Amino acid sequence: MLSIRNLRAHLVQVDDLDLDAGDCIAVMGPSGSGKSLMLRALADLDPAEGEITLDGHERMSMTGPDWRRQLMYVGPESGWWEDRVGDHFEDPEAVTGVLQRLGFKAEALTWPVSRLSTGERQRLAIARAFDRGPRVLLLDEPTGALDQAATALVEGVIHDFLMDGGIVILATHAKDQAARLGKRLLTMTDGRLSA
Amino acid sequence: MTSQAIPLTAFDLALAAFLLVINGGLSLWLGLGITRSLVIAAVRMTVQLLLVGLVLKALFAQQSPWLTLGVVGIMVGFAGYEIMNRQDRKLTGWWSYGIGVSTMTFAAISVTCLALTTQLKPDPWWDARYAVPILGMILGNAMTGISLGLNTLFNTVVRERWAVEAQIALGFPRQVALRPFIRRALKTALMPTINSMAATGVVSLPGMMTGQILAGADPVEAVKYQLLVMFLIGGATGIGAVMAIYAAVWRITDPRHRLRLDRIEGSDQ
Numbered sequence: 276m277l278s279i280r281n282l283r284a285h286l287v288q289v290d291d292l293d294l295d296a297g298d299c300i301a302v303m304g305p306s307g308s309g310k311s312l313m314l315r316a317l318a319d320l321d322p323a324e325g326e327i328t329l330d331g332h333e334r335m336s337m338t339g340p341d342w343r344r345q346l347m348y349v350g351p352e353s354g355w356w357e358d359r360v361g362d363h364f365e366d367p368e369a370v371t372g373v374l375q376r377l378g379f380k381a382e383a384l385t386w387p388v389s390r391l392s393t394g395e396r397q398r399l400a401i402a403r404a405f406d407r408g409p410r411v412l413l414l415d416e417p418t419g420a421l422d423q424a425a426t427a428l429v430e431g432v433i434h435d436f437l438m439d440g441g442i443v444i445l446a447t448h449a450k451d452q453a454a455r456l457g458k459r460l461l462t463m464t465d466g467r468l469s470a
Numbered sequence: 471m472t473s474q475a476i477p478l479t480a481f482d483l484a485l486a487a488f489l490l491v492i493n494g495g496l497s498l499w500l501g502l503g504i505t506r507s508l509v510i511a512a513v514r515m516t517v518q519l520l521l522v523g524l525v526l527k528a529l530f531a532q533q534s535p536w537l538t539l540g541v542v543g544i545m546v547g548f549a550g551y552e553i554m555n556r557q558d559r560k561l562t563g564w565w566s567y568g569i570g571v572s573t574m575t576f577a578a579i580s581v582t583c584l585a586l587t588t589q590l591k592p593d594p595w596w597d598a599r600y601a602v603p604i605l606g607m608i609l610g611n612a613m614t615g616i617s618l619g620l621n622t623l624f625n626t627v628v629r630e631r632w633a634v635e636a637q638i639a640l641g642f643p644r645q646v647a648l649r650p651f652i653r654r655a656l657k658t659a660l661m662p663t664i665n666s667m668a669a670t671g672v673v674s675l676p677g678m679m680t681g682q683i684l685a686g687a688d689p690v691e692a693v694k695y696q697l698l699v700m701f702l703i704g705g706a707t708g709i710g711a712v713m714a715i716y717a718a719v720w721r722i723t724d725p726r727h728r729l730r731l732d733r734i735e736g737s738d739q
Contacts, residue, residue, distance in 0.1 A: 318639060319726055339726035344641035354632030356650065400636070407640055 277329050277346075277411055277442050284316035284323035287466040294411075296440040299433075301447055301457025302468070309466035310446035311350070314413040317444065318348035329410060347409035351416040353400035355388040363388075363403050370406040376435075377402055378428050393420045401429060411442040418452065430456060475685040487512070529598045538598045542605060546575050549613040556617040559624040560735050561721055566620070569717045574616050577710030578609045581702050589698060607678065607699055608706045611663060615707035616714045619659030623718055626651050627729075628737045634729050644723040652715055659711035663704050670700065 276296065282289040287309040294300060302310050316323035319334060319342050327334040327346075334342050361367045361384030371381045377398045391399065397420050404412065414433070418426040433443060433456055446463075447453050453460055461468045490512050497505045529537055550571030560566040582605045586592065592600045627634060627648070637647035645652075670676055678699060682692035724730050731737045 320635070320639060320728055322724070322726075322728070338643075339728060340638075340641045340643045343639060347641070348639045350632075350635070350639070352632050354630070354634065354636030356630075356633040356637055356647075404640065 278327070279317070280326040280328075282313075282316060282323055282325035282327065284312060284321055287312045287316060287323075289313060289325075289468055292468070294442045294444070296442060297437050298458055299437055299443040299445060299456050300459050300461055301445045301453035302461050302463050303447060303450065303453055304463030308463040310463050311415050312466070313463070313468075314348055314415050314444060314446060317411075318343055318346050318413055320348060344407060345409055346411040346413060347404045347407065348413040349400055349404050349415065349417060351397075351419055353396045355396070358387055358389075360384050360386045360388055360391070360399060363399075364406045366406060370402060373402050373405045373432060376428065376432050378425060394422070394425055397421060398425060398429060401432070405432070405436070409441075411444070412436065414443060414445045416446060416448065418447075418449070426452070526598075526602065529602065533594075533597070535594070535596050538596055538601055541598070541602055542579075545602075545606060545609055546571065546578075549574060549609050553613055553617040553620070557621050557624065559621075559628060559737060561624075561718070562733050562735055565721055565733070569714055569721065570616055570620065573710050573714040573717060574609065574612045577706040577713065578605060578612045581706040581709070582608055585698065585702050604699070604702070608702055611703040612706045612710040614662055615659040615711045618662070619655045619711045619715050620718055622658040623651060623655035623715055624722075624734055626654060627722060628731065628734060631729065631731060631737075638727060638729055644719070644727045644729075647727075647729075648719050648723070652719060655715050656711060659715070660708060663707045667700055667704065670696070676700075 277294045279289050279292040281291075292300075302313070304310055312321065315321045317327060319339050329345055355363060357363055364370050364384065367384050370384075374381065374383060379395075379398070379402070383399070388396075397417070401414075401417060412433070417433075418429050421429065430452065433445075437443060437456075443456070445453070445456060459470075461470060490508065494505045494508055497503070497508065525541075529541060550567055553570035553574065554560065554567050557566060561569070582601065585604060586595045586601060590600055590604070630651070634647050634651070638644070676696050679692045679696040682695060683689055722730055722733055
């Protein structure tokens with residue numbers, strides 16, 4: 276279970292939010308309303324005050340990297356630091372299942388990153404997050420660059436993650452996607468959440 | 471040693487300076503547009519070097535540790551300012567200047583003191599005739615190395631921020647996420663020193679060695695001095711660059727292992 280109390284970050288404020296295992300909250304709102312900033316603050320990527328607790332463990336009771344391995348942020352802009360796709364994965368063997376469900380063959384791991392399209396990058400960025408086995412996924416426009424077929428694949432993977440007891444907070448512009456995945460729908464306006 | 475040098479008259483220098491006049495004429499004729507900067511640079515050099523000659527003469531005559539220390543302070547101040555000036559991106563506040571000056575000063579001064587107290591051993595050990603030129607050479611090279619290293623670090627991290635952020639979001643600690651950037655910055659910092667070591671003697675005769683030979687020194691003795699200075703330069707540049715780059719990495723990240731680009735001027739978002 277993920278609990279957020281009095282979160283205060285740059286331009287964002289979340290007073291009280293709880294998510295149980297298997298919960299998905301979809302956050303909608305105009306660009307610049309603070310959706311990304313909230314997700315980044317939850318992953319401790321930006322400085323924030325307040326209490327965030329995952330399964331009874333408070334954020335500050337562990338190191339930043341330990342916290343981020345459990346609450347994993349996947350941004351709209353995916354970064355790559357090695358030349359080959361496979362070098363970005365912790366366990367390239369175990370990940371082939373997720374890769375397949377996202378529409379890739381295992382050989383995708385040998386591709387050079389420079390050859391990837393924007394959509395492929397976005398799906399592979401989701402795959403490499405799954406590879407690390409997080410408890411919570413903080414997804415920032417995860418299908419922004421994807422066509423309908425690829426979007427369905429990504430939504431399928433997210434759905435399975437929720438079925439297995441994962442927790443998802445999803446920032447999206449697509450109302451139908453928010454309705455399909457979100458158990459609850461919230462709207463972000465000027466850095467504040469409302470139902 | 472100096473007594474053996476052939477003294478130069480003002481006429482000798484004027485004759486050599488005439489070569490620059492030819493340069494200026496060529497520039498005018500070909501419309502290169504560098505006549506003005508050529509004249510300014512030549513005049514500046516002449517005035518600066520003559521002044522330095524007078525200052526050093528007075529300094530060597532005085533034999534005062536405080537005066538020597540004062541000159542060292544001025545050299546360090548200018549070098550620190552130069553480090554900051556060569557950065558495309560600066561840390562907010564005084565951090566660029568602080569990291570540059572402190573690491574460069576520490577590396578250059580400690581290596582110079584080592585050379586003065588163990589290898590050269592002038593009497594007194596702080597004798598300005600030895601301390602100021604040795605420190606000058608080490609300081610100049612450490613300054614170049616540190617400014618190149620910091621510049622590379624900040625530029626590549628800002629340009630590839632998403633590669634850094636992706637690793638941090640996946641739970642990598644800062645020293646792992648920034649390792650390729652640290653490596654690249656260190657390589658750039660040390661490259662001029664390595665290149666000059668490799669080319670020395672084959673492509674170019676180093677200025678200090680040439681000077682000693684012209685002043686009548688035995689070539690093998692001059693080579694030994696040059697080797698000593700090159701080792702000192704290599705050591706100081708390495709120490710200074712490693713310290714500066716790690717200090718800068720610690721400044722652009724925080725104890726929660728976040729990337730803090732808000733601490734580099736004009737790079738936030």
